[in-house]
Amino acid sequence: MIPGMHVEFPNAAARLPAPTANVLLAGFAREGVIVVIGNALIAVALTAAGVHERFIDNLVFSQAIGLSIMLLLDVARFFLQRHNALTGPRLALAMVLAIVLGASLGRGIASVVLGIGLHNAFATKDLALTGWIALTATLLVTWYGWSRTRIAELSEQVARTAWQKEAAERTALSARLQALQAQIEPHFLFNTLATLDSLIASDPPRARELLASLNRFLRATLEASRAQSETLAVQFKVLDSMLAVHAMRIGPRLAYALDLPHDCADLPVPPMLLQPLVENALKHGIQGALEGGRIDVAARRDGDHVELSVTDTGPGFGATPGTQGAGVGLVNVRERLAALYGEQAALTLIENVPHGLVARVRLPLPLRDTVGASVQESRS
Template sequence: MIPGTHVEFPSAAARLPAPAANVLLAGFAREGVIVVIGNALIAAALTAVGIGKSFFGNLVFSEAIGLSIMLLLDLGRFHLQRRNALTGPRLAVAMVLAIVLGAALGRGVASLLLGLDLRKAFATKDLALTGWIALTATLLVTWYGWSRTRIAELSEQVARAAWQREAAERTALGARLQALQAQIEPHFLFNTLATLDSLIASDPPRARTLLASLNRFLRATLEASRAQSETLAAQFKVLDAMLAVHAMRLGPRLAYALDLPRDCADLPVPPMLLQPLVENALKHGIQGAVEGGRIDVSARRDAQHLELSVADTGSGFGTTPGTQGAGVGLANVRERLTALYGDRASLTLIENVPHGLVARVRLPLPDAAGANTNGAAP
C-alpha cells in the first residue's frame, strides 16, 4: 500500500508544463513497479506479526489498497497540474483523500477477489488499521520522494554553477587571448613610419611600395586579432607582408624565405602565433648585427603534429635577454600555447649552426588534439 514515489512539490511542479503522454506513462509504470514491490514487503511484514489469515490474503489486500491509493493520488496530482493549481496544502488534501478513498476502494476490490463478505471488509476496526498502515507508508514514501526531489534540485544547482563558472572562465580566457594576440611591436611601426617619411622625399616609388606593404600588413594583422583561428596560409601572408616592410627598411641587411608545403597550408593555427617569433628574430638577431642576416620561416607536419620554425642567422644565444627566452614576445607565445593546448604544445629555442637562433613551435594537429580542455578554439 505504498503510494506514489515521484511526488512533485510546488517549487518544481508549479513551474513545469504538463508532461507528455509517454513521459507520464513511463513514470506511472516505474511508480507501479515500486508500489507492487513495497506492497509485497508490507504483506510479508503483516503475515510475520500475525495479522491476517495468510500471506496470499495479505498480499491481495496490500496490492489492491496500495495501487488504489497510488491511482487516486496520481489522478488528483495530474488534475491539479493541468489547472496549474498544485500547491503544498492542496497536495496534502489530495493525499488524505487518496488514502481514505483508496483504502476503502482497495478493501472492497480485495474482498471481491477473495470472495469475502463485503460487510466485513468495511468493519470499523479493519478500516482503522488499514488507514494507519496506509498513512505511515504514505508519509515514509512522501519523505523519500521529497528527498529525491531535493537532491535533484541541489544537483541541478551545482551543475548550473559549474557551467556558469566554466562559461566565465572561457570568456576570461578568450579576452586574455585576444589581448595577447593583438599586441603589435610599437617600434616596428615607429621605425617604418620614419623610413616612409625619408623615402617620400628621396625615393617616392619605394615609398609607395613600402606604404602598400605596410597597409597590407596592418589590414591582415587587424583581421587576425579579431579571429579565433586562421589557416597557416593566411598567417604566412601576414609574415610575408611584415618581412617585406622590414626588407624595405633594412635593404640588403635582411634576406628572408617562407617555406609552406601544400599539406600544411589549410591547417588552422592560433592567429599571430609566429609574428612575435619573427619580431624577436629581427630585433635580437638581425637588426643588432652590422652585416644583418637571414630569416627562414618553415612548416612541417607528421601524423600527429605540426612543427613551425623561425630560424635566423643573427647573434644567437646570450646576447640579449630576449634570446634567452625572457622577451615579451616569447613569453606571449608560451602563454598562449599553454592556455590553448596545455602540455600538448611546446616552444623551444635551439642554436642555429654556425650562428643564430631557431624558435620551434610544435602543435597537435586538429584531428589529434581532440577536445580542447580549456574550451578555446586553436
C-alpha cells in the same frame, strides 16, 4: 501500502526543464517497482504480526491499496502540474485524498479478487489499521521525496554555479584571444612610420614600396583579427608583408625566407599564430645583433600533425638565460594552444646550431573541424 513516490515540489520543479514522455514513463515504472517491493515487505510484516492468516491475502490487500494510492496521487499531481497549480497545500490535500480514496478502492479491489464480501472489507477495525499504515508510509515517502527534491535542487545550484563560472572563463578566454589576434606591436608601427618619414625625402620610390607593404600588412592583420581561422597560405602572406616592412626598415641586416609546401597551404590554423614568434625572433634575435641575422619560417606535415617553425640566427639562449621562453608573446602562444587544443598541441624552443633559436609549433591534423569548433566554443 506505499503511496506514490514520484513526489515533486513546486520550487524545484519550476526551475527544472519539463520532463519528456520517456522520462515520465521511466520514473513511473521505477516508482511502481519500488512500490510493489515495499508493499510485499509490508505484507510480510502483517503476516508475521498475525493480521490475516494467509500471506497471499495480506499481499493482495497491500498491493491493491498501495498501487491505488500511488495511481491516484500521480494523477492528481499530473493534473496540478498541467494546470500550473502545484503548490504545497494542494499537494498535501491531494495526498490526503489519495490515501482515503486509494485505501477504500484498494480494499474493494482486493476483496473482489479474493472473493471476500465487501462488508468485511470495510470493517472499522480493518479501515483503521489500513489508515495508520498508509499514513505512516505516506509520511516516510514524503520525507524521502522532499530529500530527493532538495538534493536535486542543490545539485542544480552547483551545476548552475559551475556553468556560470565556465561561461565567465569562456568569455574571458574569448576576449583574451581576440585581443591577442588584434594586437599590433606599437613600436613596430612607430618605427615604420619614422622610417617612412625619412624615406619620403631621401628615397620616394622606396617610401612608396614601404607604404604598400605596410598597407598590405595592416589590411591582412585587420582581417585576421576578425577571423575564426585562416589558412597557412594567408598567414604566411601576412608574415611575408610584415617581414618585408622590417627588411626595408632594418636594411641588409635582415634576411628572411618562407617555406610553405603545397600540401600545407590550405591547412587552417588559428589567426596570427606565428606572428608573435616572428616578432620575438626579430626583437631578441636580429635587432639586438650588430651584424643582423636571418629568419626562416617553415611548415611541414609530420604524420597526423603539422609542424610550424620560426628559426633565427640570433644569440639564442645565451642572450637572456633567465627569461628565455617566458616572454609575453611566447606565453600568449602557449595559452592559445592550450585553450584550443589542450595537450594535442605544443610550443617548444630549441637551440639553433651554431647559434640562434628555433620556435616550433606542433598542431594536430585534421585542423579544420578542431579549430572552428574550439574557437566557436570559446566565443559562445
